[in-house]
Amino acid sequence: MLAAGGAAIAALTVGLSGCAQEDDLAKQAKAGDNKNYVAGDGSVTEFAKADRKAPVNIKGTLFDGTAVTPQDFVGKVTVLNFWFAACAPCRVEAPLLEQLHQEFKPQGVQFYGVNLRDEKATADAFDKTFNLSYPSFNDQDGAVLLSVSGIVPPGAVPTTLVLDKEGKVASRVLGEIEKGTLKALITSAVAE
Numbered sequence: 001m002l003a004a005g006g007a008a009i010a011a012l013t014v015g016l017s018g019c020a021q022e023d024d025l026a027k028q029a030k031a032g033d034n035k036n037y038v039a040g041d042g043s044v045t046e047f048a049k050a051d052r053k054a055p056v057n058i059k060g061t062l063f064d065g066t067a068v069t070p071q072d073f074v075g076k077v078t079v080l081n082f083w084f085a086a087c088a089p090c091r092v093e094a095p096l097l098e099q100l101h102q103e104f105k106p107q108g109v110q111f112y113g114v115n116l117r118d119e120k121a122t123a124d125a126f127d128k129t130f131n132l133s134y135p136s137f138n139d140q141d142g143a144v145l146l147s148v149s150g151i152v153p154p155g156a157v158p159t160t161l162v163l164d165k166e167g168k169v170a171s172r173v174l175g176e177i178e179k180g181t182l183k184a185l186i187t188s189a190v191a192e
Helices: 002-020 023-030 087-106 119-128 143-147 177-190
Strands: 045-046 078-083 110-115 136-138 159-163 168-176
Touching: 045 177, 078 087, 078 136, 087 110, 087 177, 119 136, 168 177
Parallel strands: 078 110, 110 136
Antiparallel strands: 045 168, 078 159, 159 168
16 A cells, blocks of 8 residues: 555656746746846747637727727737837837838838836837837736736737737737748738
8 A cells, every 4th residue: 555655656746747847938937037027939829810819908098198998909900019128129129110110000000019117208218219109008007918818928028919900819929029020920910
C-alpha cells in the first residue's frame, strides 16, 4: 500500500511539473527587471470571420475629452494600439503606426491609441515627439482594456488590434508591430 501511494505521489509530481512550465510572458513577468511591461512575442493571430466573438463594447474618453461609444466602430475598420510612453517597443512602432494611419485614412480606417498609464501631459509629449495625429484613450482606469479582456493580455504592451466593420476583433499583434504585417491585416479587414 505504501509502495502504491509512493508511486501515485511520484506520478502526480511528474504530471504537475509539466503544468508548471513557463512560457515567455510568464518568464518576463517574473524577471524583476523593472521595465514595467511584459513585451509580447510579436505573434500575430487572425480570427476567421465565422470565429469572431461579439463586437467589442468600448466606451471611453480620449485625452481631448471626446467620448467614444461602441457605435463609433460600426461601419469602419479600426486599429487599436495599447501603449504607454515609457514602453520602448511603443516608441519604436509609433512612427510606423502614424505612417499606416496616413496611408489608410482616405479609406476610412480609424486609429486609436489606448494609453494605459500616462497623464495627459506625458501622452501629449509622446504624440508631439512622434508627430502622431490620431487620438488616444486615457485608459488609466482600465475600462477599454477590460472591454477586450480575453483578447488583450493585461500586461502585454504594446498590443495592436484590428477591428472589422462590425467592431469585432479581426486580428491581433502581441508585441511590437512590423509595418508590412499590420498593413496586410488592415488591408484584409478593409477588403471584407
